[in-house]
Amino acid sequence: MKKSARDITDSNRAINRRALMLGAVQAAVVATLGWRLKTMQLDRADEFRMLSDGNSIKLRLLPPARGLIHDRNGVLLAGNEANYRATITREEAGDPELVLARLRQLIPMTDTAIEAVLAEIGKRSAITPVVVADRLSWEQFASIAVNAPALPGVSPESGLSRSYPRAGDFAHVLGYVGPVSDYDLSRMEDPDPVLMLPEFQLGKLGVEARLEERLRGKAGTRRVEVNSAGREMRELERIEGQQGETVQITIDxxxxxxxxxxxxxxxxxxxxxxxxxxxxxxxxxxPTFDPNLFVRGISGPDYRALMEHDHRPLADKTxxxxxxxxxxxxxxxxxxxxxxxxxxxxxxxxxxxxxxxxxxxxxxxxxxxxxxxxxxxxxxxxxxxxxxxxxxxxxxxxxxxxxxxxxxxxxxxxxxxxxxxxxxxxxxxxxxxxxxxxxxxxxxxxxxxxxxxxxxxxxxxxxxxxxxxxxxxxxxxxxxxxxxxxxxxxxxxxxxxxxxxxxxxxxxxxxxxxxxxxxxxxxxxxxxxxxxxxxxxxxxxxxxxxxxxxxxxxxxxxxxxxxxxxxxxxxxxxxxxxxxxxxxxxxxxxxxxxxxxxxxxxxxxxxxxxxxxxxxxxxxxxxxxxxxxxxxxxxxxxxxxxxxxxxx
Amino acid sequence: MSGYLDYKSEQTPTGWRKILYLSWPLVFLLAAVAATGFLMLYSIAGGRAEIWAEPQMRRFVVGMVAMIALAFTPIWFWRSISVAAYVVCLLLLVAVDVFGHHAMGAQRWLDIGPVKLQPSEITKIALVLVLAAYYDWLGLSRVSRPLWVLIPVLLILIPTGLVLAQPDLGTSVMLVAGGALMMFVAGVSLWYFAVVIGSGAGLVFAVLKSRGTDWQLIHDYQYRRIDTFLDPGSDPLGAGYNITQAQIALGSGGWSGRGFMQGTQSRLNFLPEKHTDFIFTSLAEEFGFVGSITLLSLYALIIAFCLYSALTNRDRFASLLTLGIAGTFFLYFAVNMGMVMGLMPVVGAPLPLVSYGGTQLMILLMAFGIVQSAHVNRPR
Missing domain, CATH: 3.40.710.10 (DD-peptidase/beta-lactamase superfamily)
Known part of the structure; x- marks a missing residue:
């Protein structure tokens, strides 16, 4: 189709008119984007800077209670028990060595344990709590709480830990839980954020491992206001998590x-x-073994004894x-x-x-x-x-x-x-x-x-x-x-x-x-x-x-x-x-x-x-x-x- | 050969002389935007170039060479292949729906030997090509007649439907927007647009109303994205987390930013998709308002150059094509920036030339090669 010169001119005018309209719309959009940048980065910068520095409101995860395991008649085989522990935060402690020396007068701690804690503190950021002592008795836990003023940065905390009341009987069937390792995380495609919590426990073997998804539950969240040192000032909102599912196995x-x-x-x-x-x-x-040992972190000699036993207690022979x-x-x-x-x-x-x-x-x-x-x-x-x-x-x-x-x-x-x-x-x-x-x-x-x-x-x-x-x-x-x-x-x-x-x-x-x-x-x-x-x-x-x-x-x-x-x-x-x-x-x-x-x-x-x-x-x-x-x-x-x- | 004769005029440069008539400012603008991308990819990778920056640079060089090569092609060539390109794209889209590679619950990729092709990206350009050719052929007098409006609408809706089946809502919206933009520039009566926008609002209402009923119109995850857009705080650990963290990063940049490689949000991995869709937040955090407004200005200048080139081009096909490609490019960055700034729902659009990703970068540069071809060969 051959176009006349007039056609072309008309069409160009029309295009130009519309193109200019389009340009105006585009300019308006760019201006809106620019305005939004200005309000966010100039007018509200301080607010966002504060959020970014974590100075204001933080979201903390509440670890869910792990699902219980019962036998066919409802006898508890795997439950959760309170675990009292103490953590230390470098920022608040000031001089961690001094604080740990004082803490030692309240609870027994070996030199190697103290060195391990100091090394861990050195590795973590100043505001990350590091576990100092685990599985404290109620008396030890209370004495730390009472002496809090002399122990800056140390906070007594209570959490839940897995327990197996039937000890060795179900060690092979149920397996046991343990701390989440880097290897565990590397095998997961999209790890649940709750696994990153210190001291969180993951099923390692047996039913605990194979039914991990069902037993783990869903984390709750807490919105807390924290000061610049990371200490919680108050809790703003709390959404409780969901306990893991209760599993009943066929065993009597x-x-x-x-x-x-x-x-x-x-x-x-x-x-x-x-x-x-x-x-x-x-x-x-x-022979069998006590899975509770693994939950608490088995000692070297205990582990070697299990490994070297010629009757292989760790293997599930069934x-x-x-x-x-x-x-x-x-x-x-x-x-x-x-x-x-x-x-x-x-x-x-x-x-x-x-x-x-x-x-x-x-x-x-x-x-x-x-x-x-x-x-x-x-x-x-x-x-x-x-x-x-x-x-x-x-x-x-x-x-x-x-x-x-x-x-x-x-x-x-x-x-x-x-x-x-x-x-x-x-x-x-x-x-x-x-x-x-x-x-x-x-x-x-x-x-x-x-x-x-x-x-x-x-x-x-x-x-x-x-x-x-x-x-x-x-x-x-x-x-x-x-x-x-x-x-x-x-x-x-x-x-x-x-x-x-x-x-x-x-x-x-x-x-x-x-x-x-x-x-x-x-x-x-x-x-x-x-x-x-x-x-x-x-x-x-x-x-x-x-x-x-x-x-x-x-x-x-x-x-x-x-x-x-x-x-x-x-x-x-x-x-x-x-x-x-x-x-x-x-x-x-x-x-x-x-x-x-x-x-x-x-x-x-x-x-x-x-x-x-x-x-x-x-x-x-x-x-x-x-x-x-x-x-x-x-x-x-x-x-x-x-x-x-x-x-x- | 009629096409060739149409364009053959004394003023049009030929052979190697064409290189002098390239829009060099456009080349430099594109390079500047891409360079910003390299810088950010290097920074986000923690100062390592080999992770994202180097592969991106290699693709950019290839893309640039392709762009200049395409600039040498005569513009009539693009008009003559436009219908064929469009049909090939439709076939590719059908192939994706049938044999495509599954990623994140959607089929978008086609594995052809060593290359993974995302036909929906090419379709955006092919749609612009075919619409430009259509309106060039149609002439101005008939553009607003109902029958002649129906044809481009079908041209737009067929690929849109195929992309929607993948399912890829983001690209479908982009296709419709890009096509509508072409119809607008071609001079289709504004009444059509008013009617469509009116019924679109009605459709949005219907979509929102249908939620939870058995005639629910879109996926649950798409509803959740709408919820998250309206109130990012409603799901602070899930999808809203991305937006909240992105906005914190963006806002905390302040006037001049935290400095190159100093972005805490990005470095502490608070940011999702930090090397692809959310890369702008890292830039805004590290270079502040100065950096982000500079990038926005570079984008605006690219659009301005294309607009200028289209206005000064007396050839209808070339003008329409230039405006269409520039418009598609505009949609990319406006949607991406609007998304990370919380002005739009998260639709998964990359920041053009900056986000990490091979197909997108190469196709954009080749599209600009066509713009250059229109520019070089324009009748003066």
Whole structure:
């Protein structure tokens, strides 16, 4: 389109008119901005300068009280207690050394502590309070307050600190809280400002760490007027924070306490699970430690003692520890065999005490052998050769598949730290992990829960619960949050044939109640609590042919860490299963002699809801049981605490 | 080739001689503003250049070279590619909505190999281009006829809708404002503007009324920004914190400021986004009223030069284009400064040429390259 000269001139005039109007509007906006700059930077500069220097009004955070943790009956497991402390501010103290020397006459302080405080004061700005003394008694706290005029810059403060009234019982499940470290902050994307407060505590392990967001609560704020030295003159406004959520876990404190006591000085773990809803009723790892030590800041020697202890008290053996499950694993190959149809409950294998495969001799635990054995007897007497034969027929992959179906080699998600996955080895696993082909010997070892197979006590309890119910029982640890119950899941059927499950259960029943049962000594007499179980003794060393020829060295003659692990899994009542228990005693010796009595006692305590009557035990053992109970140091259950506030 | 012939006149410089006809004052003004940015980025990083200042300088040099290169292009070139540029931008915006990279809950970036592209930034310029070409083609007599008003309105609303879907309210508002500015300069009857402003006020009323109902019109976070704007004290630890702290920093600068690298608010990390959207507060704190009014004046001078260039340019397309780009630039700094001074809600607009950020800096400099091209090639 060709434009005439006149068109262009007109259009330019129009544009120019509008452009000038636009310029005027823009000039007005610039003038407004300039005016605003003038009022803010010239007229109101002093006011803003004062705010900037922090001379006037400051916003202070009020740390929220941490959420409480209760057991399934409302017993307090983690609460908050008042913590009295003293802080010092350099600006107000003038000469901190002099003030600290005076303070020393009121409360005990070591030279190193004073040096540490002085170093901290040097690092911080003049108006930042530095903690001088923590966890003061009420008398010390009061004496500092009374002597305030002689202690410029020192202010007595009270805060809340986490406390674990059940001490060691829940150390592994709940974990503990500790001061926020730079490392903690570096791992967070957008750290809550409340974490920057001195002395604020953060969950470091276990439930405390995994449910940190729920337990932490929301900070409140205080608007205070402060003078130029930073001292508060008055509080203008206070918005209370929100306490963290109250978490109720599925564990029963009394049962947990009994389990911890029953494991005693052993390096051991026990898990009790409700087979109907998956609730973990006890998860005990021994020996244990006092988490309160960590909250207060553990001393060097105490920490070293825990670290260097050969029974590893800091590790949670229930979910972190993995062990060769030994014969407690035998339900897995048995069910894999029955389900595959390659054997049936009546199929028999002959056990002469050993078998030879590919030129290697594999021994049954019974040197003399068990003769001709079928499914139920194979579990009752824990015949190894039966499983060697079975494993050669069904192969590794069927066993591994069944192990995973029963919960071994899979991670069970719980709010606890470092939950182990265990290993259900198959051909593909060995190729990926060791870059080697699977050997028939590997199958033979796996069939009796040795070799590459590893399971945690939690997984063994889940396996037992699944065999007992035929359902895909999954463990859970959180029962309710802030009073609202976490819904229970309806577990799916495992899809195993009922007849096969009945065979496995009959075998486990015979272990306890059969004439040749490997744990018959630990049977429960009370018919309404009839129990089924399986023992396991897993080797942690190789027995050479030469040693076998000389006679296998007895466990008691070996150093502790070379002895066999003792394992036991069980459930009861046999007809209508309620609870499943697993016990692992590291280097404890025989499963039947060491682990089975522990499992039986814990299971009985769960069934009876407290110490069971003595007539549940075989007559000959009642004296010993009474003696053992007298030695135990059981914590009486305190009255359930239902109100949410902390004890002051 | 008709475009070429239109512009071919004896007075128009050719070849390397064009460099003498560049608007050198504009080049120096842009460099001065950018230099202020380097200084602040160096200061905010605590005296370290490698964090923000150096990358920004490198991009500035590249952008400057690009600007001068674009100044050599004949202006008719921009008119002939305007429609194509606009269509490409629409396609890019659709691509962002479909495959875009998520950042802070919004899709604004497009990953193309090594480059991360923010098409909404380029769209601002492309919209100005296409509207300038449209009004150049349309001629003055028809600009206010309803049908011929509807076309530019659609040209504005299509990209706006796509940007809003990202969702990016700030850029959508900028697009509408930039487009409206073009229509205003082109001479569209003022009655249209009166009607739109009137119904806009009605819409604002509806948005405020719809809050909490099930036909709520905007996101909750956008409502919170409005609350925060109206009363920054209402949420002193959340969003209002930014504004309160920014104003404290700005006001405490006083007459001459606390001195280079002495800003306590910025150094103590009280300021959010201190190297991007809130960089002006650091400048105001460290150089005071003198510093901030100087920067404002530099911006005003840039606008004044563009206005002068547009007024003296007899070519309608070139004038409209210059006014449009300058207007977009104006919207940037006015919105940013208004935001940090508490005159406007926080919409997340950078301070042009000063805030840290590659796409924005390069695109602005290239846009000024087009302004230079209009200036160099203007019929005299």
């Amino acid at each position: 404190a009394a049962l947990q306490n009994f389990a911890v006591q029953r494991l005693g000085e052993e390096s051991a773990a026990a898990v009790v699970i409700d087979v109907q809803n998956g609730d973990i009723l006890a998860s005990a790892s021994a 979910v972190q520890g993995v062990y060769p499950p030994g014969s407690t694993f035998k339900m897995v190959p048995l069910l894999a065999g029955l389900e595959s149809g390659l054997i049936d409950a009546g199929s028999r294998f002959y056990c002469p005490g050993h078998t030879t495969v590919a030129g290697r001799r594999f021994h049954c635990w019974s040197r003399g052998g068990h003769g001709s054995v079928a499914a139920v007897a194979s579990l009752e007497r824990s015949c190894d050769v039966y499983y060697y034969e079975l494993a050669q027929r069904i192969g590794a992959d069927r066993m591994a598949e069944m192990a995973r179906r029963l919960g071994i080699g899979v991670r069970h998600e719980l709010p606890m730290s470092a939950i182990a996955e265990g290993i259900a080895p198959d051909r593909a696993w060995k190729r990926a992990r060791h870059d080697q082909e699977w050997q028939v010997g590997d199958s033979i070892n796996a069939s009796i829960g040795q070799g590459y197979v590893l399971a945690s006590p939690l997984q063994l309890a889940v396996m037992t619960a699944r065999v007992a119910t035929g359902r895909e029982v999954a463990p859970r640890l959180v029962r309710a949050v802030n009073g609202a119950a976490v819904p229970e899941t309806d577990f799916n059927d495992l899809g195993l044939r009922e007849a096969n499950l009945r065979t496995a259960r009959a075998g486990m029943d015979a272990v306890m109640n059969g004439s040749h049962g490997t744990a018959a000594r630990s049977r429960i007499l009370a018919p309404e609590w009839r129990m089924a179980g399986k023992t396991g003794t897993s080797q942690v060393r190789n027995i050479t042919a030469a040693e076998r020829a000389r006679g296998v060295i007895r466990n008691e003659q070996l150093p502790w860490n070379r002895r066999d692990h003792a394992l036991f899994v069980c459930y009861a009542p046999f007809d209508a299963p309620r609870y499943a228990v697993s016990v692992v005693v590291e280097h404890g010796g025989g499963g039947g002699t060491v682990a089975a009595p522990i499992g039986r006692d814990i299971l009985l305590f769960a069934l009876a809801g407290g110490l069971p009557p003595l007539d549940a035990y075989p007559a000959g053992q009642r004296g010993a049981i009474e003696e053992m109970r007298a030695r135990m140091n059981l914590t009486p259950a305190p009255a359930p605490q239902t109100n949410g506030r902390a004890r002051a």
